[in-house]
Amino acid sequence: MLEANAISSPMVSSCKLSKHGSDTLADSTFYRSVVGALQYATITRPELSFAVNKVCQFMAHPLESHWNAVKRILRRSTSGAAIFLGPNLISWWSRKQPVVARSSTEAEYRSLAQATSEVLWIQTLLHELRVPFSTPTIYCDNQSTVSLAHNPVLHSITKHMEINLFFVREKVLANQLTVQHIPASDQWADALTKPLSSTRFLILRDKLKVVELPFSSHPT
Numbered sequence: 001m002l003e004a005n006a007i008s009s010p011m012v013s014s015c016k017l018s019k020h021g022s023d024t025l026a027d028s029t030f031y032r033s034v035v036g037a038l039q040y041a042t043i044t045r046p047e048l049s050f051a052v053n054k055v056c057q058f059m060a061h062p063l064e065s066h067w068n069a070v071k072r073i074l075r076r077s078t079s080g081a082a083i084f085l086g087p088n089l090i091s092w093w094s095r096k097q098p099v100v101a102r103s104s105t106e107a108e109y110r111s112l113a114q115a116t117s118e119v120l121w122i123q124t125l126l127h128e129l130r131v132p133f134s135t136p137t138i139y140c141d142n143q144s145t146v147s148l149a150h151n152p153v154l155h156s157i158t159k160h161m162e163i164n165l166f167f168v169r170e171k172v173l174a175n176q177l178t179v180q181h182i183p184a185s186d187q188w189a190d191a192l193t194k195p196l197s198s199t200r201f202l203i204l205r206d207k208l209k210v211v212e213l214p215f216s217s218h219p220t
Helices: 028-041 046-056 064-074 104-128 143-150 163-173 188-192 198-207
Strands: 078-085 088-096 137-140 178-181
Touching: 028 046, 028 064, 046 064, 078 104, 078 188, 088 104, 088 188, 104 137, 104 143, 104 163, 137 143, 143 163, 143 178, 163 178, 188 198
Parallel strands: 137 178
Antiparallel strands: 078 088
16 A cells, blocks of 8 residues: 555545456455454545445455545555755655545645644754744645635635644744645655656756766775
């Protein structure tokens, strides 16, 4: 699941699961363990109930097709960020989000919140070290997420999100943080969140200031 992309729904409308088939799953115990954990998740994630109920019907003899349906429910977005101090890359990360986002906007906003937390921590460190710094700017390639960070009226589509995510908006409104839109083609953090062509990867690697040291066969 580490390479799985985020999806918009836990089960496609064309999904037809059946108990008949020859593609028996090798590890049925693991299947039951994962599906059992998903049942607990439905306590706070009601939108998963239908899909989880479906895969629960095949606990006795799960097939590969049933496991594929389970993996779709488990898919989560990947958050990634690269933080620069001047021209220097000083912090970065790439990790799966702990919950399934209902939309790309929510996934991007969660990533924005993580980046904001990291930036605020670095600000505190720089302040203690007496290093001068200006108001930080975070670049995001999702326009809806940028609008959400600036406009306190946009709440209807995100009212289910945890309240602590909205501290990003508070920092923006207090002029302690700037969030700006950037075209996807200029988003350097893509190298941390998605598979890329070799050409695109090398371009972004250079943008992140990662350089290949010259090889020497002679010890120094």
